[in-house]
Amino acid sequence: TMLSFFVIVVGGLLTYLGYMGEASGKSHSLLGLSFLMGAICSGLAGFIGMKVATKANVRTTNAAQNSLGEALSIAFSGGAVMGLGVVGLGKIGREVIQHCRSFNMNIMGYDPYVSQDMFNEDEVQVVDLDTLTTVSDYITLHVPLIDSTKNLFDYDRLCQMKDTARIINVARGGIINESDLAKALNEDKIGGAAIDVFTSEPIGVDNPLVKAKNIVLTPHLGASTEEAKEGVSRAVCAQVRDYLLHEKLTNAVNMPISDLAKLKEIQPSLELSEIMGKLQSQLESGAINKIHVECAGSMDEPKTATLAFLKGMLSTRIPDRVNYINAETLAVDLGIKIEHSYTSDCSSYTNLIRTKVTGENGTNQINGSVFEGKRLRLVNILGYEMDITPRGTMLFTRNKDVPGVIGKVGSALGAAHINIGAYLLSRDSDNGEAFAVIRVDNEVPEDILSALADMPEIVSIQQIHC
Template sequence: MKILVTDPISNSGIKLLQNSGFELIYETNLEKNDILKFIESIDAWIVRSGTQVTKELINKAQNLRVIGRAGVGVDNIDIITSTSKGVVVMNTPDGNTISAAEHTIAMICSLSRNIHFSHIDLVKGNWNRHTFLGVELRDKILGIIGLGRIGLEVAHRATSFGMKVIGYDPYVNEKILKEKNITAVELDQLTKESDFVSLHVPLIESTKYLFDYDRFKMMKKTSRIINVARGGLLNETDLAKALNSNIIAGAAIDVFENEPIKKNNPLLNAKNILLTPHLGASTLEAKEGVSISICKQVVNYLKNEEMGNAINMPLADMGVLKRISTYIKLAETIGSIQRQLSSGAVKAIYVDCYGSIEESKTILLSFIRGLLNDIVDGGVNFINANFIAKERGIKTSHSYKNKEIPFSNLIMTKVETDTETVTLSGCVYGKNLYRIVDIMGFELDMKPEGNMLFMQNKDVPGVIGKVGSILGENKVNIGEYLLSRTSKNDIAYAVVKLDCKLESHIIESLQNLDEILKIHQLKL
């Protein structure tokens, strides 16, 4: 069997592959056409962030069984095509944690004492020691947005400087944070009170441009912002404007919306800024760790079908996997919907399976992946799902029940947060079709896809007309309007499928209708 490596990994990783008994093809910096020369005969493929593992390449690799990503992010790998072709995708979610946390602290220290500016000035022949007046970190407030592994490691290190740590992460149990001397606050409060703000969240639709000019204006004039997480979390043009207008005191940025950055990037000419070229994971230890880990995982899979840190495969039995693959997709989809419907920190998850789907543990793991994957730095896979839930103080429960149901199969889920309980159920029709059949006790038949509004409203005449009028006035086309009522006949639940995402002022207009009780905008 052959293993192709197309991005640089450590010598220890290469040696491990060479001693595995498999044929090693180690070719880096290849263009797409060069990769095509090797792809047809390989059984495994190891990459970092440089290689784009596209649908075309995966389809050409007829013998490919596993793709290993030496690192966390898998944005450069086509997961959907990999899964459809039966190719396992693995990553190494823990390998970069310490390096990223330490780089964050290094950026904070450099900003607070003007180390980079004073160095540049000194090598020019100047001695302006009084120009570069810094600030102590002791007693300063560090606001951490995103309290996964990296965020918590940053908090741990910051407390050793005597900093007060406040944090925003709506998906972490507040009790867990208290045990780590972190005060949970809302995002606006964190923005206004922090002396340093550090970002540690994944880039998803809800975090895109989380910090824009309006939010920068909410910060103290003496505050500084650090981003070692993902490019696109802050608007770079707005950040440059905020710095040049003295809205905030400084920024340290390691990741960018487009990498490598172009010469006309506004941050290059901004005041009081420290830039590094995506060095968060660039340490000998991190490179060594992720290289050895992914090489071991790939070799163990080829030899024993062990799925360490599998992103897309929960079972070693491929026959079972193929049989329940649609149920897995349904469970992940329900998890994603639950995440967008639920407010507050998740305290407990319950998953019950009925009918022809008996693998309740696998369904639970798939549900957790859908619920938490977009909000956890490093992502959730079928190996770490239970651990991540436990780490965040989430109680989990799953069961198979043989009670009679009006469907051939059913996945029932319940999420309890510190403010509410949300229930959602779905079932599979045929081989590849699935539907949501119950939301909060309201029965309906809904294919979950695209842009949607989930609404609870008073069950009175005229609601559909008022909603339709507001959407029509804003030139928003309705694809489908699904309505469910209960026997009590006082509240109705509606799912409205739309052709586009609604702007905030349209949502506000809908919320202002007396008949609307709750409204959520979702995207799948």
């Protein structure tokens, strides 16, 4: 496509215009990038520009000593890329896939929250991370930096790559362990890397990547263009003008409804909805297929509550910044069916928000209510009646309804110096099981969780963060 061709040309121009420093003959460089694609396409442009630079084996030199023709020749030399691995199949990841299809690449994708059903199997294969790592010629990262993605590519995983493969990170610093990457490059474990984001920015001269072999480094400038800066400045001025002259709120990312009085009234319910979205996201570790949000009683804004719920649910699943404006679109892009409704049936509560999430592992339900004094409460978790304030770190535990369980769990946590702030129990006489929410003062290490899960009375246990 014309867009793909334009981005590639931009990538080629970088090899002519982007050099910094004096000629040294070393195979590392600090480049100043300025993509002419605007902020919305920065991830896509960043990937393709970096791909061209790593394929061309860019070397530090003086741009004045190179002709544009020579630079373009370097950029487009070499064989065709056969395998592309895209880690993170959110908006930017899918944009990369869409445009790289024009180059007849063999494209694989990995995302724990996305299934093959979202893609044509002849065009994109959704695989596990190990397969993607070992097969790809290029790996590009488009995931947020969260606990599960921090140091996702460490030395062991980098060594699983082909020794000719290259890795590109224009997402977030910390997804690749920088010391491990430098070691892998210097030992020729991989063919090259291109990095636009770092654990600490601006990158320091003592960063091990600065002296690593076969690497292109750029100072997080994927969206820092004159056009983007001018566009943002104009938009801000226009929005301030509209509000001062006409009290009009344009493109407000945190204003789901225009009635400010109504918004203030339901704000606690929106906070509760967002929290329940975060909880539901953690309960379903795989792809989510459908969500349903039902409001009842005095909370009569199901659409707005749904947007808040999606905002919370997607916040740790995709690299995009999620807000009330884009939450629904992002969810639809992930193949999530969205339903919301209102009912007068609020049980014994003055207001109630019921949420259901259906995913690979079944359907989970969490209900919440705002009590008098704007106190947020979870009143039903996974079918068990509860009354708990959603805050901090909690353990959701299913256990056999037999004597001694509370004592054994409490003793195990106490022995690990983990203080219990609350232990709330709900029983189900039909299946002989009990459900407990245990609030703890600090995060429970994995080995302690495994020890608890191995207790014969424990059916399941999961650590949840509000």
